[in-house]
Amino acid sequence: MEIKILLQIFLYVIILMVIKMYIIDFIKNYEKYNVKMYVDMDGVIADYNVGQPYNYHLKRPLYSNISKLEEISKMENIEMFVLSVTRMDEGIEEKNIWLDKYAPFFKKQNRIILSREGNEFMPSRLLKSNFLKSVDRGDNRIIVIDDDPAVIKQISQENEDVILLKDTALVD
Numbered sequence: 001m002e003i004k005i006l007l008q009i010f011l012y013v014i015i016l017m018v019i020k021m022y023i024i025d026f027i028k029n030y031e032k033y034n035v036k037m038y039v040d041m042d043g044v045i046a047d048y049n050v051g052q053p054y055n056y057h058l059k060r061p062l063y064s065n066i067s068k069l070e071e072i073s074k075m076e077n078i079e080m081f082v083l084s085v086t087r088m089d090e091g092i093e094e095k096n097i098w099l100d101k102y103a104p105f106f107k108k109q110n111r112i113i114l115s116r117e118g119n120e121f122m123p124s125r126l127l128k129s130n131f132l133k134s135v136d137r138g139d140n141r142i143i144v145i146d147d148d149p150a151v152i153k154q155i156s157q158e159n160e161d162v163i164l165l166k167d168t169a170l171v172d
């Protein structure tokens with residue numbers, strides 16, 4: 001029985017080594033640079049739980065995306081951030097609790113969770129784009145992963161240097 005489990009683990013490791021991971025290869029293109037990588041939460045690492053009552057801590061974690069991002073976060077030249085928007089202020093705490101549980105490799109000081117309530121209910125796309133405008137580039141490259149086309153469009157119009165990825169870039 002134990003040998004069977006060991007064989008399964010061995011097989012799994014081999015499969016992981018053989019499958020080319022698109023996102024990992026993509027990020028390696030920037031290995032000569034310091035990269036700040038900003039990752040959206042809803043639709044990228046947390047499911048939407050469509051049709052269910054709102055309860056953030058019950059949101060389904062998207063484990064395959066989370067594990068790829070965790071691997072990327074271990075790369076020496078990558079600094080990984082969350083860039084997320086919440087409608088109400090209390091969502092900041094809810095999202096932090098969720099991250100502590102499912103994606104704790106996002107360091108507390110690297111969690112940018114912007115409240116719409118605290119910003120005159122500005123649309124998410126503007127909150128995110130404005131935040132990115134304020135980021136000190138230095139010699140960093142900035143990569144953003146988001147699932148919302150409106151967010152991607154806004155950022156591309158106002159932050160031409162930002163490298164934008166749709167959430168589907170995490171899918172092999």
Ligand SMILES: [Mg+2]
Pocket residue numbers: 040041042043044146147148
């Ligand atoms: Mg999203």
